[in-house]
Amino acid sequence: MPKPGSRRSRMMFSVDRPALALASLLLSAGCAFAEDPARYVIENGAIASPLTGQPGDPARGRKIVAERQKGLCLLCHQGPFPEERFQGDLAPTLAGAGSRLSEGELRLRLVDGTKVNPETIMPSYYRTDHLQRVPPAFAGRTLLTAAEIEDVVAFLSTLRDEAKAGNPSKEAK
Amino acid sequence: MGGRASAFLLVGFAALGLGLASLSAQTADAPPSDRKSGFDYMGPDSQAMQKDDLSNPGMLGVLDGEAMWNAPAGTTQKSCAACHGDARESMKGVAAKYPLLDEATKTPIDLVGRIDQCRVDRQQAAALPREGRESLALTAFVGLQSRGMPLAPPDDARLTPFRKAGEALYTRRMGQLNFSCAQCHDDNAGGHLGSAPIPQAHPTGYPIYRLEWQSLGSLQRRLRNCMVGTRAEPFAYGSPEFINLELYLNWRARGMEVETPGVRP
Secondary structure, three states: OOOHHHOOOOHHHHOOOHHHHHHHHHHHOOOOOOOOOOOOOOEOOEOOOOOOOOOOOHHHHHHHHHOOOOOOHHHHOOOOOOOOOOOOOOOOOOOOHHHHOOHHHHHHHHHHHHHOOOOOOOOOOOOOOOOOOOOOOOOOOOOOOHHHHHHHHHHHHOOOOHHHHOOOOOOOO | OHHHHHHHHHHHHHHHHHHHHHHOOOOOOOOHHHOOOHHHHOOHHHHHHHHOOOOOOHHHHHHHHHHHHHOOEOOOOEOHHHHHOOHHHHOOOOHHHOOEEEOOOOEEEOHHHHHHHHHHHHOOOOOOOOOOHHHHHHHHHHHHOOOOOEOOOOOOHHHHHHHHHHHHHHHOOEOOOOEOHHHHHOOOOOOEEOOEEOOOOOOOOOOEEEOOOOEEEOHHHHHHHHHHHOOOOOOOOOOHHHHHHHHHHHHHOOOOEOOOOOEEO
16 A cells, blocks of 8 residues: 655645635635725836835845745745745746836736736736626635735846746746 | 456456547547646556546546445435446446536536436435535446547537537636636646646546545535636536536537546646
8 A cells, every 4th residue: 555644745735625715715814805905007008106105125025926825826836935945837937037027017017917918827816897706705805915916026026037037937928 | 346347447447448449539639649638737646546546546536436336325225226227337428428418408408417316316326415425426437338438528519508608608707816717727727826726627537536525526615616716706516607617628629539437636
């Protein structure tokens, strides 16, 4: 017989029962994010102004991006996170994102990437409409709060030098 | 489980021969060589575990299922074998066809549903709860009788609307993360979600022994995992939605080899 106990649990796909998923999500999302989404203006492929009216904190942003349950970013992206194992390869690397995109462009991609690419698999982190079969516990809630979006934008803006990232990037599709 | 298991092994090999012969006669959208089973994405250890009946943990469920097959049950005190005889003959290739159209209700029925019909109507025994140990054991035992044979969903026009409904579900975005099945399993198959390789979602091994579950589980349990992963409200076990999805997945995988009981990470 094998040693079945030897498997690591696997992020979002390890969760078998909805109740568990809920528990882990609610824990990780300790803050109140049932706020009404802030209004924003999309102009020239960007959201120029911070959703909160003030700049975010890059250190907090880095944490959100690296945390599996919170940002989920590394399920798809790689980036300059040498301490994080198991980064996905479904998306362009985050290394150098701050050189390729302006703050406003980054913000739009996080808030609602479908405005840039309607077919994108990247979840819209600040959108609650046009979703189907969202369980009641998540309904009306954005994946990140406005303040968290700003933290992540602030962090991504610091990712300027792709060459130093040491991560092979996958071509953007 | 030595002697028993090697008997299974022999039957398995015999079936494999048959399966390969009929596989070449089968045509499907994508050439079978472009289609990969979840098995192909696994490491050599898990592959070896599946292939060797002595180490495949799913075979324990199969043995339980065989015992149930032969045990009298219900007020009729008839066993499955009393009506169907030797499963190695009567159940050969049966699981490979499900879901199919239930002539009585004119709606599709999956293998679990059919077994339950026999339990309740013909044996007059208590229904077996879906995803319970007994239901999984019986489906694994019946499933094994198709191992090595090509998945053969019936080409029945009456099933078409249901299969189409399943395809619509497969391509519809769902949940707070807003993914469709197709976005992962068609567009990104072969990629990695974190560390997990994304398979093509061919239902070739069910019920599977999943190492993460440490038990047998059905295709619908697997689909619920995927839905919960996208933070969508999963469909209920046995719901028409799941049976339609199953119809579509089987059609998409037609001609591929049945592996039951599969091992998956």
